[in-house]
Amino acid sequence: MAKGKTPAVSTSLKEFLRTGHRHFLRSLSVDNVIFGFHENQLKVLLLHTTFGNQWGLPGGFVGIDEPLDKAAARVLRDRTGLNDLYLQQFHTFGQTERRDNKVLSKVLKDLNLNPGKDHWTLQRFVTVGYFALVEYAKVNPQPDDLSTTCTWHDLDNLPTLLMDHGDIINKALEELRIRLKYQPIGYNLLPREFPMKDLQSIYETVLGRKLDRANFNRKMVGYDILDKKKKLFTGGSHKAPYLYSFNKKKYFKALENGLGSDF
Amino acid sequence: MAKGKTPAVSTSLKEFLRTGHRHFLRSLSVDNVIFGFHENQLKVLLLHTTFGNQWGLPGGFVGIDEPLDKAAARVLRDRTGLNDLYLQQFHTFGQTERRDNKVLSKVLKDLNLNPGKDHWTLQRFVTVGYFALVEYAKVNPQPDDLSTTCTWHDLDNLPTLLMDHGDIINKALEELRIRLKYQPIGYNLLPREFPMKDLQSIYETVLGRKLDRANFNRKMVGYDILDKKKKLFTGGSHKAPYLYSFNKKKYFKALENGLGSDF
DNA sequence: ACAAAAGTGTTCTCGCTACACCCATGT
DNA sequence: ACATGGGTGTAGCGAGAACACTTTTGT
Known part of the structure; x- marks a missing residue:
């Protein structure tokens, strides 16, 4: 070198x-x-x-x-x-x-x-x-x-x-x-598997405002950069959320090409 | 100095x-x-x-x-x-x-x-x-x-x-x-007064695709950064277009704050 | 009258928002 | 049973795209 x-x-x-x-x-x-x-x-x-x-x-x-x-x-x-x-x-x-x-x-x-x-x-x-x-x-x-x-x-x-x-x-x-607004974010901020709520928290914190749970979920799934995993058992007294992980291949493709349908 | x-x-x-x-x-x-x-x-x-x-x-x-x-x-x-x-x-x-x-x-x-x-x-x-x-x-x-x-x-x-x-x-x-997508553009590219078509040409050239005349017109007017002037007489065998000029005050406000209603 | 280009109106679709409703789980 | 939080459905609104129709002007 x-x-x-x-x-x-x-x-x-x-x-x-x-x-x-x-x-x-x-x-x-x-x-x-x-x-x-x-x-x-x-x-x-x-x-x-x-x-x-x-x-x-x-x-x-x-x-x-x-x-x-x-x-x-x-x-x-x-x-x-x-x-x-x-x-x-x-x-x-x-x-x-x-x-x-x-x-x-x-x-x-x-x-x-x-x-x-x-x-x-x-x-x-x-x-x-x-x-x-x-x-x-x-x-x-x-x-x-x-x-x-x-x-x-x-x-x-x-x-x-x-x-x-x-x-x-x-x-x-x-x-x-x-x-x-253009890029996926989260890959390096979260552990390999995470519930959707954690990802939403990041977006809310960066943007400085609350987002609708249902809409955020749909939007992220719609981006087609996530893989849905088995259930997580939180031990909380409520329904256990799904776990997701970023699909590395799709994620980095989205990083390059952007998320919006602009091209 | x-x-x-x-x-x-x-x-x-x-x-x-x-x-x-x-x-x-x-x-x-x-x-x-x-x-x-x-x-x-x-x-x-x-x-x-x-x-x-x-x-x-x-x-x-x-x-x-x-x-x-x-x-x-x-x-x-x-x-x-x-x-x-x-x-x-x-x-x-x-x-x-x-x-x-x-x-x-x-x-x-x-x-x-x-x-x-x-x-x-x-x-x-x-x-x-x-x-x-x-x-x-x-x-x-x-x-x-x-x-x-x-x-x-x-x-x-x-x-x-x-x-x-x-x-x-x-x-x-x-x-x-x-x-x-975020900022107004054109103030320094065009003469003081210009027909809407010229501004549209700039957008089309930069973006590399044709835009709909009617929609572009409405959108620009909607941004509220233009002043409408008297008619232009092109001498062409068609209806004379209006002339517009940028409203400097509104234009620079939009430059700072962005155009979309994001805030 | 007609062509050319400008101005204006209408409809359709898509995406986002808001909110309602249902489901799973622990106390 | 009920509270808590996750998952899904849907009606409404607004922006943008596509396109039709009208207006002005010179030949």
Whole structure:
């Protein structure tokens, strides 16, 4: 993998900060908005920065010979431990005021690295935003070299965020809502088998409104991307619901071609 | 304008190539897909490169202190002579194989500039794609420093294009089609007053299929973004059509809020 | 009078919504 | 038996498609 090699973030933070400019593209980064679903809540994965006491999105730099999409996938893998997830580029953020250098300057000083304004990490960065949908239970959140913790946060109860990361999350959510009308969603958010109600919950949470049970059921079945399984026995005092699973083949076909009968 | 200044492309190509890395972000560029409409055809503005004998999209670099959107707007202004146009970011292209350096290397050699692999223009570039809709008749196409001509090309009859510029155009068109369902389109493509048929032609061309005259008329009127003007006298042997103009206030409100009754 | 193109009206269908009704299960 | 929640049926409404009919104008 001489040419397309993926530069791993150096295990030594200092080394990374000192020589990163030789391995990564300058002035370009990726940031991931990683959505998960748990207890009827849409969640986002956030990092708590070691220095600066702030929350931010998982992000990273792009290797000199690394495709952009691969860089985003690498960041996703490093933070969640998962591979092959739904990962979608949605917008590139290029305002000039988006960098806040106070914290990083301090870090560099503390580490006795050149804190001059020309250090590569202090230059202006344009960041490409990606969003991902992941299965909450499968994720093992891992902080990166600049963070102490990596945890889920309720979307409607976010802490104060670094720089423009709040804007990035909002834009990601907006894009997700639009795509909901064109694409199937859920494959990476739910376990292999699930009752229809869980899928409906996701749609309701993303869209921010209640949907009719009967109509949602019919609509989903109508999309022809689900396989109906045997019954589930919840133990609840009511009729046991069917279990469904996504038909992988049909699902990914629908992902490419869209759901509406537009063509 | 000390900080937010817009670095103009140097009038001297050589100077630009020699010192550009001090004024522009490295490894990042913008490319514009500029759509125009003429004689019932959708057109794209392309440049013919001085060296290499190929066609490509109008593009440019991003000033060190220049917002990304401003850079794209600057490129658009420089090539068309027009300001305040509909300009929309749609995707960022970050494959590693997207650069073709043979031509540029030759240029650098010819100009006696360092043709080493480390020259800033020879490094890998990630490019942010924007598309614009402009009024064909108003445009005065201007080639840039690396091109001899700047002209319109029929979308369905494009020449061979530089690098991945063909992909970029396809993606832009795809995005335009999607947006057609949500947003009003036409304000920057048509003169101030126009018959409904012209607007319909644009929709038909972008969508690639015929639309019913009666239904299109009703639908557009129903959007409530048009003002009906007095009659037009075509001189044709038929009933003269009404002229319409976009109601700027309502139009831009619809641009922000979308057209469907979704909310 | 007739052709050509614009304007207007009508019907049909499809999809979505709302809501009613029935079914399975545990207390 | 009854409460709870899942599954299915159906009437109504609105948007869009197809197409017929009328209007204006030049030859």
